[in-house]
Amino acid sequence: MYAERMGTIKNSAIRDILKLMSRPGMISFAGGLPAPELFPVKEIAACADAVLRKNGPAALQYSVTEGIAPLREKIAAMLDPGRTRLSAENVIITQGSQQALDLLSKVFIDKGSPVFTENPTYLGALQSFQLFQAKVTAIASDSGGIDLASLRKHLARQKPRFVYVMPNFQNPTGLSYPLERRKELAKLVRDHDVVLVEDDPYGALRFEGEGLPSLFELAEGRNVVYLSSFSKTIAPGFRVAYAAGDAELLKKLVIAKQGTDLQTNTFGQYIVNEYLESGLYQNHIDLVIKTYRGRRDAMLRALERHLPGSASWTKPGGGMFFWVRLPDDADTGALLKECITRNVAFVPGTEFFPDGSGKNTLRLNFTNAAEPDIEEGMQRIGKSLKVCGL
Ligand SMILES: Cc1ncc(COP(=O)(O)O)c(C=O)c1O
Numbered sequence: 001m002y003a004e005r006m007g008t009i010k011n012s013a014i015r016d017i018l019k020l021m022s023r024p025g026m027i028s029f030a031g032g033l034p035a036p037e038l039f040p041v042k043e044i045a046a047c048a049d050a051v052l053r054k055n056g057p058a059a060l061q062y063s064v065t066e067g068i069a070p071l072r073e074k075i076a077a078m079l080d081p082g083r084t085r086l087s088a089e090n091v092i093i094t095q096g097s098q099q100a101l102d103l104l105s106k107v108f109i110d111k112g113s114p115v116f117t118e119n120p121t122y123l124g125a126l127q128s129f130q131l132f133q134a135k136v137t138a139i140a141s142d143s144g145g146i147d148l149a150s151l152r153k154h155l156a157r158q159k160p161r162f163v164y165v166m167p168n169f170q171n172p173t174g175l176s177y178p179l180e181r182r183k184e185l186a187k188l189v190r191d192h193d194v195v196l197v198e199d200d201p202y203g204a205l206r207f208e209g210e211g212l213p214s215l216f217e218l219a220e221g222r223n224v225v226y227l228s229s230f231s232k233t234i235a236p237g238f239r240v241a242y243a244a245g246d247a248e249l250l251k252k253l254v255i256a257k258q259g260t261d262l263q264t265n266t267f268g269q270y271i272v273n274e275y276l277e278s279g280l281y282q283n284h285i286d287l288v289i290k291t292y293r294g295r296r297d298a299m300l301r302a303l304e305r306h307l308p309g310s311a312s313w314t315k316p317g318g319g320m321f322f323w324v325r326l327p328d329d330a331d332t333g334a335l336l337k338e339c340i341t342r343n344v345a346f347v348p349g350t351e352f353f354p355d356g357s358g359k360n361t362l363r364l365n366f367t368n369a370a371e372p373d374i375e376e377g378m379q380r381i382g383k384s385l386k387v388c389g390l
Contacts, residue, residue, distance in 0.1 A: 005111075005133050020340060027377035030345040032171060032232075032320050033368040038291060039235045040275075040284050047274040051267070059270040065254050065263050067093025067242070071273040075242050079226070080217055089247040090221070092254060093264045097201055097229040097241040099257075101125050104197060104225065104243075105132040106256040108161040116154060116163040118146050120352030120361075122171045122199065125164055134161070138354040143314075145170075145177035148184055155192050162195040162225075167215060168203035169319025172352045172363040176317065179212050186218035194223065195249075201229045201241075202319035204285055207293040209317060216244065225249065230272055232320070233285055238268040292320070298371040299364065299378065306382030308390050322364040323349070330360040330388040338387040344380040 021028045051059050066072065072088035079086050094100040101124065109115065109132035117125065119138030129136055137160070140150040146165055154160075165185070167177040177185070189196040198215045216226035221244075229241035243253060257263070275281060299322055303313055313324045326332065332348040339345060349361025369377060 005131055008133065009127070009131055020345065023343065025343045027344045027369055027373045027380070029364040029366065029369065029374075029377060030347050031368065032365055034232055034236065034320075035288070035291060035295075035367055038284075038288055040280065043278070043280050043284075044235070044271060044275065047271050047278060048267075051270040051274050055270055059267050061266060063263050063266040063269070065092075065258050066250075067091070067264055068266065068269045068273065071240075071269050071276075072242075074273065074276050075244070079244055086221065086244065090250065091242055091244045092250050092257070093269055094227075094241050094243055094253075094257070095261060095264045096231060096236070096239045097199060097227045097243075098124050098128070099239075099260070099264075100225075100227045100241060100243045100253070101128040101197075101199070102131075103253045103256045103260065104162065105129055105134070106260075107252045108195070109134045114158050114160040116151065116160045117354060118165055118170065119354065120172055120349065120358060121164065121354065122166060123351050125199065126352075126354060129164075136354045139163075143175055144181045145175065146181075146185065148181065148188060151185075151188065155188070155194065159192065159194060162197050163189060164197045164199065165215070166199045166202075167212075168200050169205065169316055169321070171202070171319070172321055172347070172349065173323040174314045174316030174319055174321045175323070176212070182212060182215055182218055186215045186224070189215075189223045190219060196224045197227065198224055199227045201227075201232050203228070204233050205289060205292060205320070206318040207289060207296060207316075221246065233288065234272060234275060234281070238272055240264060240268050240272045289318075292318075292367050295366045295369070295371060295374060296322075298374045299366040302375050302378035305375075306378045308385070310390065320365050320367045322366060324362050324364060326360045326362070326385075326388060326390065328360055330390065332360060332362040332388075334387050335362070335381075335384055338384040339381055342380040342384055344377045344384075346381070 069088055072091040075091045076086040076088055105128045111133040113134050115129050115134040116137050116139050118141040140147040169176055216224040225243055225245040227243050230238060310327045313322050336348050347363045349358040349363060
């Protein structure tokens, strides 16, 4: 009765866990949720009002599939036109970056098409690729990103439809690519004439140090499709994000989008555009960074206090996640069940490994809980570790 492709797909474990999050007293480190108390509600109300006054009917009408021109122009300008020579032609607006992943899958993947990812990788991307029956190969990855020797070996054997990476504060590990790895990867995909999908929803949330150039910039726009989103910098409820890249390639995504939803919601695009114009955007990001940095530090202290010496974790310089490794024989699926009884949640790491490995790993989100809850939640996880014999 259902299409063949549905046979391989399972429901997202994260979505299932999120259903429990409304339980009273639950402290969630599970979803990648921004802090709702930081959403600029009043400012957005003022922007919505201004949009309705200035562009009322147009903001409520159907619009073009590519996205409204002023927003696309602003995004092109934000993405360093000096190096990439971008114009609005090189940007389309998508309904969240998740839709861009879906559209890329529609455009590039036939049944059995090879796609290369980091290992571990973003669960939502895996869901999209697998729904289109891609043959996903997870390339060995280390603390500096995808392992280039391993990628080279795989590229010599087969040409994937694309390589999917997150160079900034990766979901789930929180790790970033150093400059040298970025340069080499940009060169590698150009030499092999392979499309690289660079997913960057977290790059703007950098807590310390200087931002590094994107692969998109380093490759001067060639071979790279760059995805980013306003979900983590303004609010995910807008579902306003964008894909930037070669204009011809984007035209294919536009065709796929027409059949999907005709366009991203017009009103949301106008409001985001107005918010960017208001000059409040950077101040807001600064506030988000300051708050998240404090929460990152609180979780770091709590990890040191409540996890045993046999556990290790990343120290993310931005983004939203810690990645924890327990001793090899620990099972974080069992740990989660125990944690749920104590009203605390995280995501078991195995969800993010295309090959089902990583049973001893877990992802902790640090942006959605206030600092005292972070301490309390980590204490609960620490007590639950007895089910892993720790
Ligand atoms: C790496 C990555 N890509 C894409 C998305 C989807 O974001 P959006 O809200 O823009 O659809 C997320 C959301 O958590 C993410 O972590």
